[in-house]
Amino acid sequence: MLPAIDGSPAELARRYRSVRAATLALTAPLSEADAQAQSMTDASPAKWHLAHTTWFFETLVLERFEPGFRPHQGAYRMLFNSYYNAIGQPAQRSQRGLITRPGLAEVLAYRRAVDERVQALLGGDPGATALSLLTLGLHHEQQHQELILTDLLHLLSCHPLLPAYRPAPAPAVGGAVPLSWIANEGGLVEIGHGGAGFVFDNEQPRHRQWLAPYALANRLVTQGEWADFVADGGYREPRWWLAAGWDWLRTHRIEHPLYWQRDGAGLWQVFSLRGLQPLQRERPVVQVSLYEADAFAAWSAAQSGLPLRLPTEAEWEHAAAPLAPAGLAEGNLLDDDRLEPQPAADRPGLQQLFGDVWEWTRSAYAPYPGFRPWDGAVGEYNGKFMANQVVLRGGSCATPRSHLRASYRNFFPTDARWQFSGLRLACDAA
Amino acid sequence: MLPAIDGSPAELARRYRSVRAATLALTAPLSEADAQAQSMTDASPAKWHLAHTTWFFETLVLERFEPGFRPHQGAYRMLFNSYYNAIGQPAQRSQRGLITRPGLAEVLAYRRAVDERVQALLGGDPGATALSLLTLGLHHEQQHQELILTDLLHLLSCHPLLPAYRPAPAPAVGGAVPLSWIANEGGLVEIGHGGAGFVFDNEQPRHRQWLAPYALANRLVTQGEWADFVADGGYREPRWWLAAGWDWLRTHRIEHPLYWQRDGAGLWQVFSLRGLQPLQRERPVVQVSLYEADAFAAWSAAQSGLPLRLPTEAEWEHAAAPLAPAGLAEGNLLDDDRLEPQPAADRPGLQQLFGDVWEWTRSAYAPYPGFRPWDGAVGEYNGKFMANQVVLRGGSCATPRSHLRASYRNFFPTDARWQFSGLRLACDAA
Amino acid sequence: MLPAIDGSPAELARRYRSVRAATLALTAPLSEADAQAQSMTDASPAKWHLAHTTWFFETLVLERFEPGFRPHQGAYRMLFNSYYNAIGQPAQRSQRGLITRPGLAEVLAYRRAVDERVQALLGGDPGATALSLLTLGLHHEQQHQELILTDLLHLLSCHPLLPAYRPAPAPAVGGAVPLSWIANEGGLVEIGHGGAGFVFDNEQPRHRQWLAPYALANRLVTQGEWADFVADGGYREPRWWLAAGWDWLRTHRIEHPLYWQRDGAGLWQVFSLRGLQPLQRERPVVQVSLYEADAFAAWSAAQSGLPLRLPTEAEWEHAAAPLAPAGLAEGNLLDDDRLEPQPAADRPGLQQLFGDVWEWTRSAYAPYPGFRPWDGAVGEYNGKFMANQVVLRGGSCATPRSHLRASYRNFFPTDARWQFSGLRLACDAA
């Protein structure tokens, strides 16, 4: 099995230009130094992202389907391999920031050269497999667009001066939206992708699942609610925490979300791609781990007396799918260029399902019944990560609109905090 | 909600005597030194197990329900608390082997004193809550019976001379049983415990789940099959492994199951509670991690061309429940005193479902829909461990028969290897 | 070269009985559990000390010189080897606490058996090499007598209840002795051992060294002075600390000597072999690292305006040698059975040079000019540790009197704190 092809060769050619240009636009404000540095093993330098996404097209498409293929630079095959063991031993992940050569200009030239060759390939008749892998390459590049921003934000947060990626906009407007519950009766439902069009292998096959009645919060958990949790001693009280979360919290001396800090007067400030700003209570909380999200849910349950918890991914998808009928998600996404989650709108129904922040679910990342990885090297894309990771749903303010859908499964380890990860509460229904 | 009561006060009194005596029988062959040493943070000294199980009755039952309660020794409340934050700060888990005082004789006196007081309490009318917690205490002690053996085996494996817990028996008889597949059509099934009688909170509530058709292997994976996997380079080929498993394998230089070693001629030997013995191909493989089990399944799929995998816990329970109609599991269990997994019998149908080895499933340990932890301190028993652990089913040769049932959910991290953990393959049905 | 022989065979036989009995007396109060536990890699279980000192006689003396030698138990050769690579691969140091077999009774039987065989050997004419190694074995055992106490104290300090090795005595009497300075004009002096009688290879050869004029404090630094250092923020001010010491302090969150803690009222209490007691200002401070000792000297220099520092080992020995004319040191030593350092006497001259606490010097542990390790396996005794260790001088309240002399060089890493290590200040003379 291979990825579905997402359009005619001409459409793919247009889409290719657009996606590749969007990546360049994201990295345009960066100096070569900004693009070089790697702030932790989990995060990659922007230059590496630029090169690796290009490597994907060169190695998985051109190498197999371009007549008379010759590598742009033979060494790039190893230098910019992320984790595909089928392609050879990748360079060490923790040392991506040490690949100073090629320089940024050479990487950009690499991009241009591969772009030309891909366009030439699309101008001919490369065949279904090539189009399939090329479609995958575009979605792959869109994933890396989000990672470019999350990794860059982490890098900037390590700089003692906390420089902003973009100047701060006017503060988000809008008052607080009261929390309410949207009930769903569940039953024997179907989730997963079943139709045509590109999806990742891990979204398939569509399959039945029984859901007990449940309710979802109308909106995301806010920074204000989270500040109340902190003020109530939430990070010092073991009873809210999973045992592994409590160990993690004590080992790393975690006391607040990743990019929060107090100013001289003790007031919270939040660092984002827009720089350091005072906490705004109505904005969704972001950059929290699954451990924190789960603890917040446990605390909220005790405060409210309700059986609150995180939703399962099936509950989330079952509720969200009708809101993206043509597969197109509406929300505060990368295309809106806000780069920060925004307060909810005061409207009836489920708000903020798509965009703003990825929503932690209570579902471990696991194969769907009947799951088959794609054939060939791209079989390593998703399946091999199905252990000790948890599913997040709904995209974020750093996710491209055309990359998102209701069946999309993002996944990260339980202690990951540098993504645009937040949460929505769920509740067992009577 | 509290644990169900498992019998009349008189029946509980009898059962109490029997369970407590069984624990003492297990530790009888140990010297004070054997009972003191702690070989790793995950494993506890036998003396600690003896004291902690007693602490459970004293702290959770006597302290609340015995008129005029006075502690046997005040300090034991902290020294022998495992992880109940609601009861106070426990002593450090990694330093249980440093609690040299009280000595073994004092701990045994502690056991006797608490036994007398519990029996006196049961002779009166302690009320439903006390009986409930006392029932839990008995099942808790049975869990620790298994842990006494797994922890002791690990300790003995760290001794350069590999001493045996018990002299080796005559080798198991019986030839190889061919692998075959028992199909199950699935559908909308129910799993979890729904009736009366004691179960853990994590086995509840009984709930519906949709199962696609599937098949289970008729027997466990054997040491011989595993030796073939090793010989085929299974531990050196990344494509069989989950990414986290491959990292784990390389970091810890894992090349075979935990207690395997080669003799001078390169032949496999296996260390068990019966000492070091030549590998017997027909015995079930044991002391493998989830990572290893999953890799073996991937390798087996490639060898056979079938969509092989580990079963889900729902598949396992749905298949197993009919085989333990009155709740009573048959199999090679602790009561049989073999202390090693045994070859399968050559009979039709599913063999070895109960006993021999815990079977790794492909299901993350998660709350069932509508799960509620028990009230009070015992609410910390199960729920707080529901992250980064995987469910195992079916009990082992170290599980007491009266402690096991089809709905029983054991759970360990993906890299845990010192338990009696093995596997049975599953297959997607057409 | 081999160790000097310390007496006639008959004298050695008497001395052997006495030294071996002293070891047993030290461990007599311990249970098998106490004797089994290992609290950190650097510390060994008392049972291991009992066995290893016996192994030394069996392996280095009996195995070579006893006619028809047969090992007491063949496996002990590896189990109780500490670090002699020439004798084979030793068991892992960090896992000495896991050697539960042989048990304590068997180890005591091993001692008795080897004792008989050594006495039999001494009854004959074993030759000079045997007598030489036997002499070394006695001094080796005396070193382990001190280690039995330091390692046991560390173990007891890890027990949440802080049990005492011996009941607390009446508090030490005596008022504060004012600090004064004993000047020494230095010049071209000789240090190191030059005469007959047993010394370690590292005390040789006697050699010349030029000393500038210097002065030594008349007494050790006291707990009261150290409490002033702490109260003045000494552990929070980087300027007093060696860079490596400051890193160490921050990494391990060090705020006071190893066995100090505050009571509920904030008053210092000190844990020792005599249990937990209120700090007594006049007692010497003990269980501090070289980093702490050096920082205290820097702080003292700033307080006093004097060029204070730690002494070099040559300064110390040059000043101390005349005070032990016949080689016999007077002071609060193990034979006095106080087991804690005592306040200084109010007498003129250098006090507390021998006994009480080992005194950190500012001298790295290095070979003396012309140093030659002993021949054979015992060449590994001292020389191979001459890197990243610092010399301490003068013995402690846990050092046997017959084991000490002015030329004795003890050595530990700069961060070691569990020994009876304290300090005396020195001063450059005008």
Place this chain on the structure above:
Amino acid sequence: MLPAIDGSPAELARRYRSVRAATLALTAPLSEADAQAQSMTDASPAKWHLAHTTWFFETLVLERFEPGFRPHQGAYRMLFNSYYNAIGQPAQRSQRGLITRPGLAEVLAYRRAVDERVQALLGGDPGATALSLLTLGLHHEQQHQELILTDLLHLLSCHPLLPAYRPAPAPAVGGAVPLSWIANEGGLVEIGHGGAGFVFDNEQPRHRQWLAPYALANRLVTQGEWADFVADGGYREPRWWLAAGWDWLRTHRIEHPLYWQRDGAGLWQVFSLRGLQPLQRERPVVQVSLYEADAFAAWSAAQSGLPLRLPTEAEWEHAAAPLAPAGLAEGNLLDDDRLEPQPAADRPGLQQLFGDVWEWTRSAYAPYPGFRPWDGAVGEYNGKFMANQVVLRGGSCATPRSHLRASYRNFFPTDARWQFSGLRLACDAA
């Protein structure tokens, strides 16, 4: 006390221009990416070196002595502080590679601006303290010139393609020079700096020391000799190694000098600033740790039957001082631009004392008798590192000629390997 002033203001101004220009020349071949990356905590990015050396002049000279001083950029005071606690909390050493802003161009502009201001200051009459600190700043910058090269070489060695800093020159000519011994009778000698002119505080005061007769090898140990050591199993035989060295070797799986690797045919290749080249037997071995140097000496002693060892720093200085009579060292130094150690010349007498490689001594880095750190913040320059480091002498092919002298004490930890560190053997004389 303050550093000595190394010339008139006009001479210092000339020297300032020359030293600063030399730094720029070293970094000229680097891209911004090359200058940004940090390959390990011990190594710093070239950009950081460029900025930090400038920071030294700005903070320690301009800030105190420039009338109306205003900082170039206030934040640089913290960003480019290395370890001076007296100046404030420095940025984290391990994260120097994350300081992507200011960029390289801004750092170069910072250099130019400070250069102008320093020259203006020197044009006036800044006073003795300013001239003293300025002199220190120049020597400080020369130290960093060597570090720029050693840190860059380490960075390049982490790149999978092993790029060269400079194209490889023609191989060094010259045959093997036989090893011979130059005897020295020792006696009561003086070492340390006693005259006028700049030296570091740690080279003072000049003081007496007694030396037993000794001999030094006429030349450095070569790569060929080292290859013999490796071929003889030198890295697998514990008896050659210090105990701490053996632990280090096994923990890090050390099997050869840092930048050695085998080609496909098993032949040694050596990576240097000139790229990867076949091992040349006559070149001095370089990039070895003290542990390796000491083990080689022990192995050499066993091979030769002579009491070989590393020299002490006093022996080295006593022998070397006469060879640099006017304080000026001759040898293969940075000014020669060879950037690699060269084979010895076949001449009588001690060769290669200065330049080529720093020579490990057997002397722990310790204060000379009467040592006083400089006053003020620069008191942190040397003294606080006097623990667990060993002295190296003689400079290397990366040391500027005007920076070196016979009394110069370099120092590194016993496991440091990325410096131009090699060795010369010494021998006890009869």
